[in-house]
């Protein structure tokens with residue numbers, strides 16, 4: 001039995017990667033630790049369950065990474081994708097600390113795959129064998145051996161904060177409400193993407209058509225509570241990682257398998273059967289994160305990626321089989337689009353394609369001429385039946401609205417003073433680094449780096 | 465395809481399609497790389513994949529879609545169920561396939577009958593006095609069971625078992641849509657054999673496999689290898705004894721320090737430890753990623769190996785006493801039971817798995833020419 005009337009040194013809110021990194025680090029620094037995880041044991045670990053890699057700087061090849069990924073390059077990539085919308089000091093701290101993250105993870109039971117290179121991430125992102133759930137199993141096992149206590153089915157509802165100092169938390173655990181005291185708290189409870197009402201406040205009614213790719217438990221309760229208690233906020237509630245995924249996905253928790261990699265080889269039309277963006281602008285890993293927004297801006301937040309049999313084997317398979325028809329007109333009918341309009345859109349596109357040397361691994365010269373919007377690479381006429389279509393909707397990975405933190409991962413209050421015993425890590429503070437945009441592996445790197453810092457600092461606060 | 469098999473095949477196909485869209489488990493074993501070479505899965509493909517699976521259960525514990533998630537992905541279990549189905553489907557002669565059902569009972573009954581028969585024969589033909597009296601020195605075993613019988617019967621049984629197994633193997637290779645000739649490619653055989661000898665895929669991601677829970681352990685690999693090499697030593701010992709006997713005309717029992725006795729003892733102890741260990745793991749294991757229908761087969765097989773080895777070791781230590789006659793008959797009864805049921809029990813896993821590994825080596829080579837290592 002876990003005694004929650006006891007005054008723990010460190011209370012950790014959440015049970016994902018950031019939470020576990022914090023809990024293990026705090027325990028190793030000598031503190032007693034209690035984890036409160038909203039989800040039941042089978043669904044523990046939040047969005048981290050769905051991950052498969054993280055991004056790390058390194059100077060030379062390792063067993064799991066090719067070549068090198070210098071800190072400066074990492075930083076420049078970050079500047080690029082966020083358009084400068086990052087906190088330089090925190091970003092550089094994260095990048096520096098990412099260097100020894102894989103070794104630390106390995107020491108705590110995480111195993112990595114030997115280099116694959118399929119995703120073009122072989123220089124920067126080591127992949128976990130078995131994905132995020134295997135990583136979490138390893139961390140939970142280490143935590144248990146170290147004596148960290150874990151309570152599942154336990155949602156933290158409120159924090160009691162006096163003069164910038166955390167005193168206790170109100171928790172609903174297995175149906176009962178308790179007050180739990182602790183000397184310090186690490187909040188690693190994720191973003192607010194699973195709270196559709198909150199998304200609607202930011203996006204309007206269109207959010208009703210958003211699919212949440214990860215855990216249904218990240219409802220932003222802690223974020224809201226911290227805002228109410230005077231924590232300083234960074235970021236914009238509309239900023240998030242949003243990709244175009246298969247519209248047939250369940251509303252929550254479908255994870256990676258409903259993503260679609262066919263877009264660059266297709267044309268994408270909205271429900272009026274019109275194209276609306278250059279599908280071949282750049283390599284897919286560099287573009288997938290803009291398509292969630294693009295689809296969100298279309299009527300009814302829906303779109304269709306259309307390909308012919310020439311391209312059907314060029315991308316990773318996904319969960320749902322595509323719609324299939326022998327003519328574009330018939331495909332239009334299957335998708336409940338205006339068949340004649342779809343036919344015209346495809347005809348216009350086919351006529352605008354200029355011949356080139358198709359190469360899916362290069363920015364090739366297959367492009368359209370005088371077509372609006374253009375398709376600048378991998379454009380080939382859609383004329384080889386059968387034709388296929390995947391329906392698309394915006395899939396929200398996680399939100400960026402964040403509590404501001406300092407270099408010790410302390411939550412900064414509105415008067416700019418850091419709260420002395422309140423720390424935050426992971427999605428809930430990711431917006432400090434990601435003002436906008438995304439690069440693969442950032443979510444786990446932010447959680448691992450700031451989780452470790454938060455755990456160590458929280459224990460340091462208690463034990464000093 | 466038998467009617468009972470269909471839902472399993474469908475479920476395996478559904479799961480493989482989800483896994484192929486996910487691929488997070490690709491570092492665990494050969495199943496996932498083999499899956500990635502395909503976009504759709506015929507029944508034969510699935511049966512082949514099922515026989516590449518070692519039921520290490522790592523992919524169950526690592527799966528973000530494992531039940532109670534609505535996708536309900538339990539790959540370890542469906543692979544085990546499908547694998548059991550292939551043993552039945554490709555068994556030869558076909559009418560014997562039923563022996564794979566209630567396999568525990570089949571094996572116990574067959575062994576009991578073989579033992580009882582032998583005992584009765586020995587008692588009626590040789591007489592109670594001979595069976596129960598003291599025998600010593602060279603040829604003492606043969607005063608209980610005549611030499612011809614002791615050599616001839618096992619020889620016939622081994623030949624029969626081999627024929628039946630090889631036919632099953634060919635049926636499996638063909639039925640799963642593969643070119644049987646590839647089975648004989650020496651390079652591929654060597655690559656596959658290397659994986660078997662080290663039991664590489666039970667190594668998982670380097671820390672062993674899951675068994676009781678989501679922690680990794682090398683226990684299963686170790687017990688299996690002790691059993692495997694113990695069995696090998698026993699085969700060696702028996703072969704050596706037969707050579708001594710037949711060609712050197714040197715009659716058993718042999719001295720304690722002789723080659724057959726030393727290898728036989730070591731092998732016997734290995735089998736005892738290995739089969740007991742595997743049984744113990746079975747008791748403790750997490751039932752969720754398992755096919756419970758396989759339990760009887762597994763337990764009967766390791767149980768029979770255990771008893772064969774135990775009776776052999778007892779025979780060795782008590783061969784100078786009056787108990788020898790009965791122990792010898794018992795031991796031979798277990799050995800007979802083992803060989804009679806060999807092609808219709810757990811043993812076939814070794815054969816099908818080996819064939820699947822050869823095919824995997826073949827596919828790897830085709831997909832990455834010039835790269836024989838995997």
Ligand SMILES: Cc1cc2nc3c(=O)[nH]c(=O)nc-3n(C[C@H](O)[C@H](O)[C@H](O)COP(=O)(O)OP(=O)(O)OC[C@H]3O[C@@H](n4cnc5c(N)ncnc54)[C@H](O)[C@@H]3O)c2cc1C
Nearest residue numbers: 014015016018038046047048052156214426427441443444
């Ligand atoms: C499909 C998918 C794939 C992804 N792939 C990658 C990838 O490969 N690499 C990468 O870097 N990132 C990836 N991400 C992003 C990544 O998952 C997150 O950025 C990262 O896991 C965040 O970790 P975290 O610990 O902050 O949050 P989470 O792992 O989401 O953990 C939050 C935890 O808090 C709990 N919680 C929430 N509210 C409360 C409360 N009030 N009380 C108690 N507990 C609460 C939740 O139950 C959960 O356990 C992916 C995301 C998705 C959805």
Ligand code: SF4
Nearest residue numbers: 483486487488489527
């Ligand atoms: S078992 Fe689960 S985690 Fe592993 S590849 Fe299949 S779907 Fe993915």
Ligand code: SF4
Nearest residue numbers: 493517518520521523
């Ligand atoms: S149970 Fe083990 S051997 Fe079988 S498919 Fe899963 S990971 Fe591979």
